Amino acid sequence: MTDRERVLSAINFTHPDVPPCQCSLTGQMRDKLFAYPGGKECYEKFGSPTASADLIPPQTPVKFEYDRDWFGVVWNKTGADKDIGVIDNLMIPDPEDFEDYAFPPVPEEWIRKNCAWLETQKKDKFTVASLGFSLFERAWTLCGMENLLCYMIVEPEFAHALLERICDFNLRCLDIALEYDFDAVYFGDDWGQQHGMIMGPGHWREFIKPCLEKMYSRVKKAGRYVIQHSCGDNQEVLEDLMELGLDVYQTFQPEIYDLHHYQKVFKGRLSIWGGISTQAELPSKTPEEIKALTTERLELFREGGLIAGPTHAVPGDVPPENLIAMMEAMMDFR
Secondary structure (H helix, E strand, O other): OHHHHHHHHHHHHOOOOOOOOOOOOOOHHHHHHHHOOHHHHHHHHHHOEEEOOOOOOOOOOEEEEEOOOOOOOOOEEEOOOOOOOOEOOOOOHHHHHHOOOOOOOOOOOHHHHHHHHHHHHHHOOOOEEEEOOOOOHHHHHOOOHHHHHHHHHOHHHHHHHHHHHHHHHHHHHHHHHHHOOOOOEEEEEOOOOOOOOOOOOHHHHHHHHHHHHHHHHHHHHHOOOEEOOOOOHHHHHHHHHHHHHHOOEEEEEEEEEHHHHHHHHHOOOOEEEEEEEEOOOOOOOOHHHHHHHHHHHHHHHHOOOOEEOOOOOEEOOOOHHHHHHHHHHHHHHH
8 A cells, every 4th residue: 555545544444554654753852863873764764654734834033932923923932842832922912902903814825835735745645734723723822822711701702703714714725725636634723631621612612613614614525534633632522523524633642532442432433643642651651662552552443543643743852762662663563
């Protein structure tokens, strides 16, 4: 099987020859792994079954360790997290400022360039157009997370209007992207905490779900797969996501979800992406333990339903030898 055929077989539960495996790294982990003897060679040999491209242009530097995103938000990366950082300004500090905030233009030239490139990769790779910070995350970056959660209760009309405006922007991006031939759209939007959802399932269904329905429908109507990334515990809305047509849920954290249980519950209905914990396993277990648990999880999903890999871009606290052990176990699995 090609990489693309393997991913398609996993998503459709049609017995891939081996489960497809994916691994992305934070910048700090990349530097650490590539400085470790044999680390760069192992990662390059491991490769990737997917090719992805962002629909939103990258951040641009403002000053050292401060970057501005497409929506005008400045990200402070002076702390430990150099990849994402924390917001340094509020574009909509108050609901009364909503009408004064000018949404950015749809980056049509960027979208067309990236999606044209995806078309060139489709022969061998499963191709994915990525829309990160797609809804809830985009909203709270503009007005503050604590504020947005409060607005859902005390200013619901504003919360709805903001999310719908973001959804409309996303739909215009999707309309351009879906003119091109690629396999799936990946939406990034964290809703979960360690236990339960940030806004709770009730507010998620009121404010988030209607916009997801519009975005998923646009993708499904074009005959593409829908992938949803959301860290944390979102068990309360997994059935809702399947109802909307979700094909792949990422990221599937074993410290939250029972893999054996969901392998049975989701079989034939929803594929999962992840399965190797960047929180509870990769940073702290031995290389031998990492190899054993990786092999066990690949074996569990022989019939399909899993794109295996770390549950997030691997952070810098993971020992390189553990990451190498995981990749070697994946490459050796037959």
